[in-house]
Amino acid sequence: xxxxxxxxxxxxxxxxxxxxxxxxxxxxxxxxxxxxxxxxxxxxxxxxxxxxxxxxxxxxxxxxxxxxxxxxxxxxxxxxxxxxxxxxxxxxxxxxxxxxxxxxxxxxxxxxxxxxxxxxxxxxxxxxxxxxxxxxxxxxxxxxxxxxxxxxxxxxxxxxxxxxxxxxxxxxxxxxxxxxxxxxxxxxxxxxxxxxxxxxxxxxxxxxxxxxxxxxxxxxxxxxxxxxxxxxxxxxxxxxxxxxxxxxxxxxxxxxxxxxxxxxxxxxxxxxxxxxxxxxxxxxxxxxxxxxxxxxxxxxxxxxxxxxxxxxxxxxxxxxxxxxxxxxxxxxxxxxxxxxxxxxxxxxxxxxxxxxxxxxxxxxxxxxxxxxxxxxxxxxxxxxxxxxxxxxxxxxxxxxxxxxxxxxxxxxxxxxxxxxxxxxxxxxxxxxxxxxxxxxxxxxxxxxxxxxxxxxxxxxxxxxxxxxxxxxxxxxxxxxxxxxxxxxxxxxxxxxxxxxxxxxxxxxxxxxxxxxxxxxxxxxxxxxxxxxxxxxxxxxxxxxxxxxxxxxxxxxxxxxxxxxxxxxxxxxxxxxxxxxxxxxxxxxxxxxxxxxxxxxxxxxxxxxxxxxxxxxxxxxx
Numbered sequence: 001x002x003x004x005x006x007x008x009x010x011x012x013x014x015x016x017x018x019x020x021x022x023x024x025x026x027x028x029x030x031x032x033x034x035x036x037x038x039x040x041x042x043x044x045x046x047x048x049x050x051x052x053x054x055x056x057x058x059x060x061x062x063x064x065x066x067x068x069x070x071x072x073x074x075x076x077x078x079x080x081x082x083x084x085x086x087x088x089x090x091x092x093x094x095x096x097x098x099x100x101x102x103x104x105x106x107x108x109x110x111x112x113x114x115x116x117x118x119x120x121x122x123x124x125x126x127x128x129x130x131x132x133x134x135x136x137x138x139x140x141x142x143x144x145x146x147x148x149x150x151x152x153x154x155x156x157x158x159x160x161x162x163x164x165x166x167x168x169x170x171x172x173x174x175x176x177x178x179x180x181x182x183x184x185x186x187x188x189x190x191x192x193x194x195x196x197x198x199x200x201x202x203x204x205x206x207x208x209x210x211x212x213x214x215x216x217x218x219x220x221x222x223x224x225x226x227x228x229x230x231x232x233x234x235x236x237x238x239x240x241x242x243x244x245x246x247x248x249x250x251x252x253x254x255x256x257x258x259x260x261x262x263x264x265x266x267x268x269x270x271x272x273x274x275x276x277x278x279x280x281x282x283x284x285x286x287x288x289x290x291x292x293x294x295x296x297x298x299x300x301x302x303x304x305x306x307x308x309x310x311x312x313x314x315x316x317x318x319x320x321x322x323x324x325x326x327x328x329x330x331x332x333x334x335x336x337x338x339x340x341x342x343x344x345x346x347x348x349x350x351x352x353x354x355x356x357x358x359x360x361x362x363x364x365x366x367x368x369x370x371x372x373x374x375x376x377x378x379x380x381x382x383x384x385x386x387x388x389x390x391x392x393x394x395x396x397x398x399x400x401x402x403x404x405x406x407x408x409x410x411x412x413x414x415x416x417x418x419x420x421x422x423x424x425x426x427x428x429x430x431x432x433x434x435x436x437x438x439x440x441x442x443x444x445x446x447x448x449x450x451x452x453x454x455x456x457x458x459x460x461x462x463x464x465x466x467x468x469x470x471x472x473x474x475x476x477x478x479x480x481x482x483x484x485x486x487x488x489x490x491x492x493x494x495x496x497x498x499x500x501x502x503x504x505x506x507x508x509x510x511x512x513x514x515x516x517x518x519x520x521x522x523x524x525x526x527x528x529x530x531x532x533x534x535x536x537x538x539x540x541x542x543x544x545x546x547x548x549x550x551x552x553x554x555x556x557x558x559x560x561x562x563x564x565x566x567x568x569x570x571x572x573x574x575x576x577x578x579x580x581x582x583x584x585x586x587x588x589x590x591x592x593x594x595x596x597x598x599x600x601x602x603x604x605x606x607x608x609x610x611x612x613x614x615x616x617x618x619x620x621x
Contacts, residue, residue, distance in 0.1 A: 034134075036127045040108060041117040042200055042512050043554060048111060048119065055111055057599040058264025058608050064250065066591065066611020069272040070293045071282055072098035074508070077168045082277050082459060082488035083243040086224035090167050090209065092530060094224030095492060097246045098273035103231035104209035107137055107156065109261055112599030115511035118206055121261050122151060122232070128202075135191045135202055136184070144255040145212050145232045153189035157181040158213035160191065160205060166221045169530035171208070173519050177201040198550035200514035232256075234266035247272040264595065267610035277488075279462055287316075289589060289621070293606050296585040298462070299364040306587065315619040316589055321603040323584040326509025327376040331575035332456070332470075332502050333534035337526075340452050340501070344402070345435040347573035349428035350454070351412060353473035354576050358419040363465045368579035372411045374569050376580060380513070380562035382409040382570070389560035390567070393548060397541035402571040410570040412577060420473055429477055444478030454481040457500040459491040470576075496530040504578075505534055511601065513562055517546045521569070535574035542568055591616035 038050040054060045072081055080095035089096030108118035108126075120126070123137035143151035160181040163171045177197045182190050193201050215230035228237035234254045240246035248271040256262050274291055276282035279298055286294045287308050296302045310316040334341045334350065341347055356370050373381040385408060386394060394405060404410060415421040436447035444452045454474065456467050467483050474481040486494070494500055507520060518525060523538040525531035545565040552558035584603045593612040598604045 034127045034129045034136075036125055038125055039117055039119040040126065040128075040202055040206065041114070042203065042514070043116075046117050046119075047114050048117075052119075052260055054260045054263040055113070055599075057112055057595055057597045057604055059595045059610070060263040062264050062267045062593075062595075062608075062610040064267050064610070065269050065613065066616065067270040067272060068268040068293055068606055068609075068611075069274060069291050070295075070606070071276065071291065072273055073295055073297075076101075077170060078492075080488050080492055083275060084246065085242055086226065087228050087237065087240075088221070088223075088225050090163060090171060091222050091224070092168050093222060095489065097240065098275075099235070099246060099248055099271055100237075101209065101233075102235040102248060102271065103228070103233045103237065104211070105143070105151070105232045105256065106207050106209060108206035110207075112601050112604065115601065116200070116203065118203060119261060121256065121259065122156070122210055123206070132202075133179075133193050133195065133197065135193075135205070137189050137191070137206075139187045139189070140256075141187060142255050143232060145215075145230050146236050146251065147230060149212070149214065150186070151210060151212075151232050152186045153183035154186075155213050156189040156210050157183045158216070159208060159211045162211070162216070162221050163208055169528055170519055170532065173525065173528065173531065174204045174515060175208070177515070178205060181205075196551075198515040198547070199552060200512070200550065204515060234262065235271060238270070243275060245272060245274050265607055267608075268606075269611075277460070279460075286587070292589040292591065292621075294587045295605075296587060299367040302367070302585050303365040310589070311587075314590065316587060318585075318587045321584045321586055321605060322598060323582060323603050324599070324601045325603075326378070326511055326601075327371070327580045327582065328506040328508055329374055329376065329577075330371065330504075330506035330580065331577040332504055333575045334502055334573075335498060335500055335534070335536055336538075336574065337498055337536040338501055339448070339450075340446060340454070343435045344571075344573045345431045346437070346452070348410075349431040349435075349477070350474065350479070351573060351576040352424045352428035352431075353477060353479075354412075354470045355415045355417070355419050355421060355424075355473065356412065356579065357415045357417040359466055359469065360579065361417060362419075364579070368581055370412060371577040371580050372570075373409075374566050375509070375513070375562050377582060378509075378511075380559050380566065382563040382566040384408060386564065386567060387560070389556075390564045393545060393561060393564045394541075394567070397544070401541055401568060405567045405571045409567045410573070419469055420476065425473065425476055432477065439478050442478055443480065452479045453501075454479060455501045456481065456483045457491065457494065457503050458483065458485055459488045461485055463504055466578075495534070498529065498534075498536065503534055505532075507532060512558065513549055515550045517549060517565075521565075522546055537569070537572065537574055539568065539572070589621060590619055591621050 039046045075081060077089045078094055078096040079089055084095045084097035086094030087097050087100060089100045105122050107123040109121045110118045122139055122143050124140045125138050127136045139153060145151060160178060164175040164178055177194050179192045179194045184190050191205055212230040234250060235248040236251050238247045238249040250266060250269050283301055285291050306318050334347050360366055360368050375381045413424060415424055438445045446452050471481040495503055520532045521537045521542050523543050525533035526536045526538040545561055548561040552561055586605055591612060592609045594609045
């Protein structure tokens with residue numbers, strides 16, 4: 001989950017203004033069938049006009065001031081939850097620091113009330129060719145880097161090209177469909193896409209950070225660095241201690257502070273991210289006031305730990321917020337590159353050993369719902385037998401797909417809640433035998449005669465209460481399973497090299513899935529170190545469905561293709577799905593105020609909030 005003020009990945013925040021007033025001079029001569037617009041979207045449906053004043057969910061008169069201190073709650077690129085050793089979060093090397101995206105602006109940025117629409121930030125408008133292969137972005141002449149130098153089209157072109165050529169594999173893969181990015185004068189950047197580009201390739205480009213080409217001229221973009229790269233965003237790095245904290249200060253001269261996209265946001269004078277290896281230690285820091293905004297992810301803490309004095313007397317508030325953000329697909333991902341996971345029957349059997357009902361009741365205070373789909377809680381989730389639109393996509397692969405794909409989608413069975421449901425364990429054992437496994441005393445052997453072993457890899461013990469009963473059930477089947485906790489750097493290194501049996505991950509969901517699915521499920525990503533294809537999915541049917549999703553021309557087509565993909569992935573048993581909530585648990589020291597309205601697609605916390613001096617003084621802050 002990403003903090004709103006950090007631009008919310010490739011499709012977040014938003015801006016716009018009166019188009020006629022923005023066009024200072026005509027573009028270079030281009031095709032007559034081109035269209036000029038103040039915003040872009042997946043399907044061409046913009047909710048906001050060119051002259052919208054601000055987003056509906058902000059207070060445009062929000063005051064500035066105060067300190068927001070918190071932990072990192074979502075990562076991208078080379079970031080790590082537990083530590084950092086570089087301020088370049090967009091390269092392969094190192095562990096990137098939290099909050100760095102707040103120091104960079106993007107060409108366009110999204111509206112929290114729309115699923116995929118973006119509006120001009122650095123770019124005040126864009127002209128799109130009729131074939132949608134050429135995009136010419138006109139930059140705002142007032143846009144400036146922190147050193148006062150102008151943000152030019154050469155900087156934008158450099159940024160796109162360097163991310164494509166030297167950036168972290170996630171960004172490089174997302175930008176594959178960019179054929180060229182070139183400057184046309186100082187204020188127009190031309191981005192050309194390859195033929196048969198995906199539907200959302202342009203939305204990927206407009207959400208990428210813009211760097212200073214001059215700052216990077218004599219530096220290696222691929223290297224780790226503790227020099228803060230020159231940016232143009234609302235915040236700049238103030239101070240940090242490697243691996244412990246990083247603090248940002250709001251730039252009082254920020255060039256874009258009055259843009260509609262920014263009104264009512266970027267309200268805190270200081271942002272500070274604190275790093276703690278253990279959740280208990282982090283919670284103690286929150287209780288002491290070292291952290292003043294905390295999103296809770298541990299159900300035991302939420303149910304039992306908020307009885308400290310500041311919470312009892314009202315200085316600390318505890319609240320459940322509606323969260324319209326897409327649900328993360330969280331689970332134990334089985335690395336099918338490993339021999340023991342090559343058979344889907346073995347993978348299904350492993351999943352049957354996890355008793356969600358017992359875990360939810362005994363470990364998580366019955367706070368969660370079971371994830372059953374790769375598109376949970378949406379109309380893209382497969383249900384029932386495939387309809388005609390899904391069958392049309394699946395039929396060409398019928399001979400290569402499991403028969404279950406054409407039936408009701410696989411759904412993890414509900415256990416009896418005992419913690420060791422004998423019926424489900426018997427089903428699991430039968431599947432293992434059908435896959436050619438054999439029992440030798442207390443050990444289950446693979447068809448090749450080797451013991452079936454599983455190592456759950458993590459960098460924290462936080463999942464131990466959930467994993468230990470799972471491991472015990474696997475032991476009842478003769479599977480030798482264990483949990484190994486390593487330091488964050490080793491976890492990152494091993495994960496990027498696919499050197500693990502099972503890892504836990506919460507991959508972000510999307511309201512409009514597209515080209516990003518290639519990074520998570522494509523055959524190409526399965527071979528590319530550093531990708532998010534943790535399970536090693538390499539299936540021609542999956543590849544074809546991803547491309548259908550990426551090129552869908554309507555939401556109806558998109559949903560049908562996603563449901564088809566959901567069926568194929570669920571039949572593959574690539575993971576043991578975990579759980580989700582459709583609300584957010586937040587706790588905070590009562591020094592904040594907020595707008596009356598939340599964004600439809602997120603909580604808005606803390607990105608649209610602001611510091612309230614009166615409240616802060618009343619509680620002694």
